[in-house]
Amino acid sequence: MKRIVVLISGRGSTMEAIVQRCAAEAWPAHVVAVVSNRGDAKGLKFAVAHGLPTAVVAHEQYGSREAFDTALATTIDHFEPDVVVLAGFMRILGVPFVSRYEHRLMNIHPSLLPAFAGLHTHRRALEAGCKLAGATVHFVTPELDHGPIVMQAAVPVLASDDEATLAARVLEVEHQIYPQAVRWFVEDRLRIEKGIVRHVDGAEQGRA
Ligand code: GAR
Numbered sequence: 001m002k003r004i005v006v007l008i009s010g011r012g013s014t015m016e017a018i019v020q021r022c023a024a025e026a027w028p029a030h031v032v033a034v035v036s037n038r039g040d041a042k043g044l045k046f047a048v049a050h051g052l053p054t055a056v057v058a059h060e061q062y063g064s065r066e067a068f069d070t071a072l073a074t075t076i077d078h079f080e081p082d083v084v085v086l087a088g089f090m091r092i093l094g095v096p097f098v099s100r101y102e103h104r105l106m107n108i109h110p111s112l113l114p115a116f117a118g119l120h121t122h123r124r125a126l127e128a129g130c131k132l133a134g135a136t137v138h139f140v141t142p143e144l145d146h147g148p149i150v151m152q153a154a155v156p157v158l159a160s161d162d163e164a165t166l167a168a169r170v171l172e173v174e175h176q177i178y179p180q181a182v183r184w185f186v187e188d189r190l191r192i193e194k195g196i197v198r199h200v201d202g203a204e205q206g207r208a
Pocket of ligand 1: 174
């Protein structure tokens with residue numbers, strides 16, 4: 001059984017989707033811990049209610065990013081993960097941290113990368129007049145919101161959209177693609193070749 005550690009900073013709805021799909025579909029994996037950089041992250045309540053171990057590494061208690069990253073890694077490693085899943089984890093992680101979990105650190109970002117790395121993705125998509133928006137699951141590399149793409153989903157941008165309505169439409173597909181991507185990982189169906197993610201059995205996105 002593979003061991004999944006999920007990192008959150010807030011609501012935790014993508015973490016919930018992963019926990020629920022992992023159980024419902026009997027993946028060869030367990031979510032062994034939910035770790036947050038904020039003690040008040042709402043998602044921690046869901047984790048506790050579902051009997052999952054939780055931990056908080058409060059970033060403001062550390063004097064530098066390096067010190068925070070080191071404490072975070074120590075906490076994560078206690079749970080001996082095969083994969084570390086960033087699910088709305090809103091801290092930038094330094095190179096030593098990212099290197100430590102190379103090829104087993106995944107993130108979801110609410111845009112069709114490489115467009116709109118960084119914050120305020122929905123506002124920026126609206127301001128750019130995009131007709132499609134979406135989300136991307138990728139392996140984390142030191143460059144912010146870059147790295148080999150595992151899965152993407154696109155949704156239409158409607159003329160009537162504001163940031164909130166677009167974010168809600170994108171979040172719906174995030175809840176589909178992130179569990180699927182993590183499932184592929186724990187089933188050993190992903191390989192990274194020259195920065196491109198391949199499925200070992202040729203499965204394509206949307207066809208499990
Ligand atoms: C999601 O939309 C996720 O893509 C985004 O935060 C939200 C978390 O929601 N992540 C980022 O912006 C990371 N750069 P959740 O807390 O309900 O899972």
